[in-house]
Amino acid sequence: MLEIPESKTIGSQAGSTLANKRILDVITATSPHKFAFYNGDPEEYVKLLAGKEIKSANGHGMFVDLHCADDVSIIIGEGTNVRYFSSFEQRPEKHQLLIVFNDGSCMAFTVAMYGLIWACRGVFDNPYHKISLKSISPLDDAFDESYFDRIGENAPKNISMKALLATEQRIPGVGNGVLQDILFNSGIHPRQKKSALTDSRKGQLFNSLKTTLKRMTDLGGRDTEKDLFGQAGGYKTVLSKNTLKSPCPGCGGTIRKEPYLGGAVYFCPVCQKL
Numbered sequence: 001m002l003e004i005p006e007s008k009t010i011g012s013q014a015g016s017t018l019a020n021k022r023i024l025d026v027i028t029a030t031s032p033h034k035f036a037f038y039n040g041d042p043e044e045y046v047k048l049l050a051g052k053e054i055k056s057a058n059g060h061g062m063f064v065d066l067h068c069a070d071d072v073s074i075i076i077g078e079g080t081n082v083r084y085f086s087s088f089e090q091r092p093e094k095h096q097l098l099i100v101f102n103d104g105s106c107m108a109f110t111v112a113m114y115g116l117i118w119a120c121r122g123v124f125d126n127p128y129h130k131i132s133l134k135s136i137s138p139l140d141d142a143f144d145e146s147y148f149d150r151i152g153e154n155a156p157k158n159i160s161m162k163a164l165l166a167t168e169q170r171i172p173g174v175g176n177g178v179l180q181d182i183l184f185n186s187g188i189h190p191r192q193k194k195s196a197l198t199d200s201r202k203g204q205l206f207n208s209l210k211t212t213l214k215r216m217t218d219l220g221g222r223d224t225e226k227d228l229f230g231q232a233g234g235y236k237t238v239l240s241k242n243t244l245k246s247p248c249p250g251c252g253g254t255i256r257k258e259p260y261l262g263g264a265v266y267f268c269p270v271c272q273k274l
Contacts, residue, residue, distance in 0.1 A: 002062045002078050004137065004173035005216035005233065006225050010082065011059025013228040014066060017084055018054040021101040023068070026050060031094035035114035036080075042097060045119045048072060049099065061132030061172030074099070075124060076109070077116025078175075083108050084228045132172040138213050148206045152194060161205070162190040162261055174213075176263040177222065180239035182212045183267070184250075189274040190265040239266035 002010075026046040029036065038045075052068040059065075064082070066074040076082050085091055087104030097109040097117050109117050118124060136143045151170050155163075165171060166179045174182075183190055186208035188201060197205070216222055221233025224240050238249060248255055248268040257266050 001175060001177055001225070002064065002076070002080070002173075003175045003178045004061065004139065004213055005178065005219075005221040005235065006227070007059030007062060007064050007173060008139070008217050009059070009221045009233065010076075010228050011057050011064045014057035014064060014084075017228065018057060018066065018101075018107070020053060020055075021103060021105070022053045023049045023051065023099055024102045025100040027095075027098040027100065029096045030098075031096065033096050033111045033115075036096040036111040037077075037114070037116050037118075039075075039118035039120050039124070042117070045097070048119050048121065049074070060137065061135065062175065063129055063132055070121070072121050073119070073124065075116070075118040075120070075129065077118065077129075079111060079113060080115030080117055081110045081112070081226065082228060083110070083226070083230050128169060128172075131169050135169075135172045137173065138171060138209050139217060143210070145203070145206050148209070149202070152202070155194060157195045159194050160190065160261070161188055161192045161194070162265060164194055165209070167261070171209075174209075176265075177224065177240075178213060178216060180266045181216075181237060182208050184239050184272060185212050187272055189272040190260060190267055191274055239268075 026049050028042050049072065052070060052072050054066055054068055056067045057064065062078040064076040085106050085108065091106055092108045095108045096111050098106055100106045136147060152164065161183060162179060166175050186204040188205055216235040219234035221227055222235050222237050223232045224237055224242055225233055227233060237243060239255060244255055244257055248271060250268060250271040253268055253270045255266055255268055257264050
């Protein structure tokens with residue numbers, strides 16, 4: 001899933017790799033997916049995109065925006081995997097969208113569970129995308145402790161830490177994936193209530209949010225996700241599907257996995273006491 005480390009990584013890679021390439025053709029899904037969501041009819045994408053030159057790209061929150069000539073954009077959202085193939089590589093047979101460039105390279109969009117592949121002209125009228133563009137990222141200096149405190153103050157008193165950090169777009173791009181290590185590094189349980197946090201614990205959570213996301217981003221994303229070239233990120237997750245059967249790096253105990261708020265949470269019951 002696209003979260004801050006991956007959107008920033010792919011946005012940077014796309015900006016340097018795709019800049020000045022011209023879109024030659026747009027091929028719609030060879031493997032239709034009922035949970036691949038488009039902006040209107042994807043059959044119309046070729047009319048909108050063909051001949052357009054990629055000017056720049058940027059990643060924010062759970063989105064990657066590709067900016068084309070004539071105020072046209074391609075927006076990749078949460079759940080969509082995007083992969084670049086050079087002219088020397090074989091194109092994938094199955095995809096939910098394929099964009100072919102004038103130099104023979106291409107970019108394939110695939111969806112596993114669900115995903116967003118939007119093309120538009122002008123400002124895209126989607127509330128989540130707008131919130132993401134306007135929000136301050138934890139990677140920015142302006143996201144300071146006072147800003148983080150205001151997020152907490154505006155949330156319900158008995159909200160859990162998972163719900164505080166990863167729901168309602170309070171912090172766009174922080175989802176159930178990056179949440180695991182952020183909470184582990186702060187020693188806080190995913191079910192911990194906001195009302196039970198001491199000022200010291202709040203400070204630990206803020207510092208972990210900033211430093212963990214920066215490390216993930218600096219290393220090109222998490223090892224559970226792929227970048228624009230199909231390579232796993234360089235950040236080795238502490239708590240994830242990759243480490244579930246490994247001992248806790250803090251105490252050597254057993255890492256647990258439980259369903260919670262629509263997704264799985266990983267935690268150490270010793271290092272993250274509830």
